Amino acid sequence: MMENHSGWVTAIRMSPPSLKDNTADADRLIDELKSRFAVDSVAVDLPLLRQLPRLFRDSGYSVRCLCFKDQGGFRLLGVKAANDPSAFFGMAVDLGTTRVVLRLINLETAAEIHETAFDNPQIRIGPDILERIHFASTDEGLQAIQRLIIDGLNENIHRVFDKSAVEIADLYLLTVSGNTSMVHLLLALPPHHIIREPYIPAVNILGTIPAGDIGIFSNDNARIYLFPNVGSYFGGDLISGILYSGLHRKEELSILVDVGTNAEVVLGNKDWLVACAGAAGPALEGGVSKIGTTAGPGVIDRVIIHPHDRSIDLHTIDELPPKGICGSGMIDMMAQLFLSGMVDIRGRLVPENCGNRLKETGGIRRIVLAWAKDSATGKDLAISQVDIDSLIRSKAAMYTILSTIARYVGITFHDLSRFYVAGTFGSFINPRSAITIGMIPDLPETTYQTLGNSSLGGAALVLTSRAALDEVAGIRDRITYLELNVNQEFMNRFSAAKFLPHTDPSLFPSVRIAK
């Protein structure tokens, strides 16, 4: 087994006690750990303290120890005999509003053992954060909504450990990255003031808590690390994402965009970080259009419209008959509709270019992507003008946020060496399509880099890298949070961005429309 020397597990061989060296058991180990990790204090919980005398004597004073940062010092979370075949495990948790992802990691080798995801059971209360926070306005509501996510986590932790043939008693450390509200609901912290002016979380900097305090199945001494939030609308999931991207370590300027219900944007380098977040609209998450859905089998994720005959090729996940369209599919579709002239520069369906695919009911036009005979639902799959308008508002919001932050720090997009796109959804966006509709700047496609689930990635990093955890506080402290001031100037820029790709086509020289 390869030891990960930059991680939280270390092997310690102590000299056994004698009449000449009668240091107490725990103190003997703590002295070694303090010098090994160069820290002033190493705390130990009572249940673990109770195990040390026997463990030391059975192991000949040769052990492996798992520590983690806690307050100013370290905390000892677990000790095993040097030759104990079991390992210490940790779980990275991406606590999403919609989806929760768990990744089981061997803390000694940094190996990924298993990954699973499940829908956040709080969706039962409401799909969006506001409804959940309203529900949590009483103590009973808050406890009930906490119970949902805790039960969901426990159920899935059980499943992961069963599949991986690892004992849950070997789960010693969880790292959780989530947005500010989700973390409040996980810990049953009153979220009331997050959504009310002046938007105050109960707490931003949480550190570690005992896993038992919120009833997470794990070792008795397990701790949960929670990434700090910057504020109500900038959560630990983004800090985790920055950590994962590494943009805070680079000389050159980069931007990181996490696209979901909110668009969260971080711009900076090793010296400074500016962040902002704004509603990007639900169209990108597939929550609004009738056929919109999250990615899954049978969901349209790529659209090609052939310029010569405007025939439509759909690609679906697992190549099953189409049953809906996901966010990245919507962006592809929009780009193709625009390039083929089937929508105009204002995003309006153009009847003369849509042919028999154009339908109209109750004054609302829609375009059929797949006919009933080809679809999984047995009905025509169509996108309405309303859906398109919603998507255009979302893309305009995104571009406006990006241009606002760029103006704020006084750069142009061409100063960026990297444009990171994070989020499960972001991973599937075709940058060419997103550029075509003017959602993201017209930069060389090689500038764009998808990160996948960067929030989970950062949480996993912290599980096995002391250096990574050390960077977190620095990232948080360096962030200047730019409150988006939705004033007339912002609205003007937003209106300009509602065109395809933009009212100022010189901003998108690479986008050329078929005539």
Next chain:
Amino acid sequence: MMENHSGWVTAIRMSPPSLKDNTADADRLIDELKSRFAVDSVAVDLPLLRQLPRLFRDSGYSVRCLCFKDQGGFRLLGVKAANDPSAFFGMAVDLGTTRVVLRLINLETAAEIHETAFDNPQIRIGPDILERIHFASTDEGLQAIQRLIIDGLNENIHRVFDKSAVEIADLYLLTVSGNTSMVHLLLALPPHHIIREPYIPAVNILGTIPAGDIGIFSNDNARIYLFPNVGSYFGGDLISGILYSGLHRKEELSILVDVGTNAEVVLGNKDWLVACAGAAGPALEGGVSKIGTTAGPGVIDRVIIHPHDRSIDLHTIDELPPKGICGSGMIDMMAQLFLSGMVDIRGRLVPENCGNRLKETGGIRRIVLAWAKDSATGKDLAISQVDIDSLIRSKAAMYTILSTIARYVGITFHDLSRFYVAGTFGSFINPRSAITIGMIPDLPETTYQTLGNSSLGGAALVLTSRAALDEVAGIRDRITYLELNVNQEFMNRFSAAKFLPHTDPSLFPSVRIAK
């Protein structure tokens, strides 16, 4: 209400949040506390975090906070609205093998509210530590013996709070000073190796633990501070005692003696501390002689034997008919028997000087202190030669320990500016009598100073003084523990000290015997 500015409670008036200052609630308070106390971190438990948003808004962001040291930083234990009429309370606990003493203190004013004592319920398992440790050799035994003391503490905490008309929910902090074994049994730490070579405690440096971890009735966020031990035979009760005596802050040389089953001795000044401990014998605790008992109503605590006719005057506690004799009474009696010639220099009863008070059964002589008609028991109250021999061994052990430590550091007793006598028992010793029998050195009586329950006193200090707590680690680290090497030289000194007052009477020039 007078605020104690050197204590753990502080008033904080925060500026309320605004759009321009949207620091999270907890972080807002923590920032203030960090600067107030000049510490790098202030941790907060979840249950308390959950209360802050409402408390801040209800109080107009004006609060009183109770913190305590925890690891490298501080921990916030409680917050009350500035105008909340209730106060924060703490409990100092002297966790004795035989007797447990509780002192309730208002943490804001440092006022003592109530004090109570009860017998350590573990006496049911065995009066001495060895029996209890043997009993605790199984997990069940350890848990059962822990249960006894926890139940005893909870029962008495309830009683104290009832009497004081204070809510137990306002108990936020307990400070416990006890010997190493008692602390192990309180926390259910395996005590097995404390009594087996090379005498290794599970832990010496404990710091604070959540009161809930061992089921002590208190506020949900309450913490228990445990004084660190030096080793198996030198516990936190003595560190606490040193703290209370202040000998570690003095230029001049002092000695501190805590007399119980063990005699624990500390010699030093502000630069160095040398400590040792040794069995002083049970005679001093009244555990052995048939009429020996701990102090209480009807117990003989002073004895005067008139030199001209050898008539005996007894003083009893509360001046009730005598029913037994306590340790300090034994020392008084011994001194008087010796001065009046009723025992000789070797401690043997002298028949020709004892008159009709001398009795003999089965070859063992005894001397009647009170006749049946005057005693509470209706029987003669007598001390046997066996009791006397036991007392002489105890006093010889004490003197030998004192002379050993003095020789070790190369001083004579006359170099001492102060001789502190600690322990409830110690408070009642008449120094003149103790000098007369050669138990303590022949120094001017003004050199002697009784401290009362110094272990409790130190625990109480830490409850209301940050500076006092800061001194604890320094005391512990400066102590050189002198392992009493019971070799031939020690035995020679012990044998010499078994005479009254000593084989070398020049050591006790003030002691003059009636002829």
